[in-house]
Amino acid sequence: MKMFEMLQKFISPKVSGLIKVLSIGVLLSLSACDEEDEGLKIQPHDENKMMSIMHAMMDKMHTMQMNEDPDIVFARMMIMHHQGAINMSDEVLTSGDNAAIKAIATKIKTDQQKEIQDLQSFINSYQPDQSPDSKFNMELMDSMEKSDRQSDLQVITGDTDHDFAQLMIVHHQSAIENARAVQEHGTSTFIKNMAHMMVDAQMMEIKELQTWLLANSNMSGGH
Incomplete structure (x- = not known):
């Protein structure tokens, strides 16, 4: 306030009053921002259970050998990818509290358990008809790297339902990219x-998760 008192000596009373009003407005705005910031709870990624599951899945996928027929590579990778979604669904079914999210998680778990069985049966019976495809493998690797970066950019709150919805969208986007890649490079009908x-299925689930986040985002303090 010393600066304001000094300025009063050189300006008219009317201007002085205007400056005082503007100063009070700025202080009130800053106070409101502080209150909003206090309402936003962010949890470090290394402390977040859902993020840990996501990272464990990605670490396992990165160790996979990709020197096989593209259809086989896709099947092996998607088994790992699906298991990650199942583990995330188990976590929200155990620790979450939102009925709509639990319903989505239940469907994801049921569908992807069935698909893992189908993919494993395919691997066991399929006779490969292609050599390893470096372009296909590169597309899968690029998708994994993109998913890694995208998941690390998410705002994680520690709310299980919110974090599941955020990360499952990223998870599904990666699966969609991989599926489209094998449609182009694979030969198995x-x-x-x-x-x-x-x-x-996963595009539909992404829409459901996005709709839920818009209506229940922790950013706005709602549930």
């Missing part, structure tokens, strides 16, 4: 059909 179903 079974895998192409499964990839098509994955894209349709």
Whole structure:
């Protein structure tokens, strides 16, 4: 306030009053921002259970050997990817409290458990008809790297339902990219059909999760 008192000596009373009003407005705005910031709870990624599950899945996928037929590579990778979604669903079913999110998680778990069985049966019976495809493998690797970065950019709150919705969107986006890649590079009709179903189902689930986040985002303090 010393600066304000000094300025009063050189300005008219009317201008002085205006400056005082503006100063009070700025202080009130800053106070409101502080209150909003206090309402935003962010949890470090290393302390977050859902993020830990996501990272464990990605670490396992990065160790996979990709020197096989593209359809086989896709099937092996999606088994790991699906298991990550199942583990995330188990976490929200155990620790979450939102009925709508639990319903989505239950559907994801049921569908992806069935798809893991189908993918494993495919691996056991399929006779590969292609050599390893470096372009296909690169597309999968690029998708994994993109998913890694995207998940690390998410605002994680420690609210299980919110974090599940945020990260499952990223998870599904990666699966869709992988499915579209195998539709282009694979030859198995079974895998192409499964990839098509994955894209349709997971695009629908992304919309459901986005709708839920818009209505229940922790950013706005709602649940």
